Amino acid sequence: MSRHVIVRTARRVPEDVLKGLAEAGSSTVHEADGRRGAVGPELTPIQAGARVAGSAVTVSCHPGDNLMIHAAVEQVRPGDVVVVTTTSPSTDGMLGDLLATSLRARGAIGVVLDAGVRDVAELREMGFPVWARAVSTQGTVKASPGSVNVPIVVGGQVIRPGDAIVADDDGVVVVPHERAAEALDRARARTVAEDAKRDRLAAGELGLDMYGLRPLLEQLGVVYVDEQ
Template sequence: MTGIVVTEIARADAEVVASLGRLGSATVHEAQGRTGYVGPGVRPIQQGAAVAGSAVTVLTAPGDNLMVHVAIEQSQAGDVIVVVPRGDSPYGHIGELMATQMQVRGVRGYVTSAGVRDTAELRSMGFPAWATHIAAEGCVKDTPGSVNVPVVLGGAVVNAGDIVVADDDGVTIVPRADAARVLAAAEARAAKEAANRKRYEAGEISMDINGLRPVLADLGVRTVTQAEYDHGRR
């Protein structure tokens, strides 16, 4: 469906969103069963930024940012605007001026499978973005699209109000209905990793902590000395 703007979307609990953001995209991805990661094609334009927020989704035509302007009007503090064109779009769908509007409204970041421009200015402003393209060429504003409808961003479906977790490792999407469950699983994973880190610091290695020796044996991987290996090649 195109040509529709959905208003008054449901959003997840703010503290749940913030907690998922603190845990990070990789931990959240693993905790929800290795799902939700949008893929390596959507990359940060900066380093060191980590955000989480409720998705305001935009389905747009390639090279057209009309509906991004509409999405800004629909956004609230704590949101992340997610823009997906219907096809590859190596154009700068936003730049400094649109980012200024978003920042004033409290939007935490911008994620897109299209492009952005004015990247130096966005970094200077402290407005984080994740994009497939960086492109100087801008967009037109003459094609209908939709706001707050389901979109497919890389390898993940994003519904309005889903939680976007984005940092240096990429972007992971958490369905709003699963937020509390995923948070509990991610916290448990983080606690386990913290405990393992102490064991690594004490000199243990992952082969033993993760029980990998029986896995190698079951797969038929053998351990031989250099002399045995060289002899077997003769």
């Protein structure tokens, strides 16, 4: 029989690092961290404009059963993002407004859910961010064991408790705990560089020239011709 555990851990990314990662946004952090950590386009936000970064509280559930999300609530600290997966693919509505209310009371700032979400209108009214695989009316039971704060896989990415989760309109990115501060430094440098490029593009400079792409076009055999 498999061993199911609820791990109590204090492993968290420092608050100032998380704040910086949220300001940078998921796409910039992804690029800055060597184009790593993107969980893929299948998980989408249920609302526009949400931007969060928090330490991961990870949850492994039986499909169609949200017992372990309830168990995870106790392990949440202010600023955490709860990340849920199932042991086989599921689109059942694993989380609604009642469970979100409980999570928020413990300080959770959002949920990444590799399954379905429901009560979407209520969650939007609450302003509680959720990134989910599906929206589904299908409910769940509370009957099967799972684990909390163990390594899980979402969208091909290994997510460990305490890793940094960055999520916004572009999607979700995970940065390993030990690399979070370095990723922030690189994201800030990238933001400065992008601001300078934005100014040049706004002034009318072409990307072909700014990025030095004309020699590449020539190398690839792309030629200019005038229409007759």
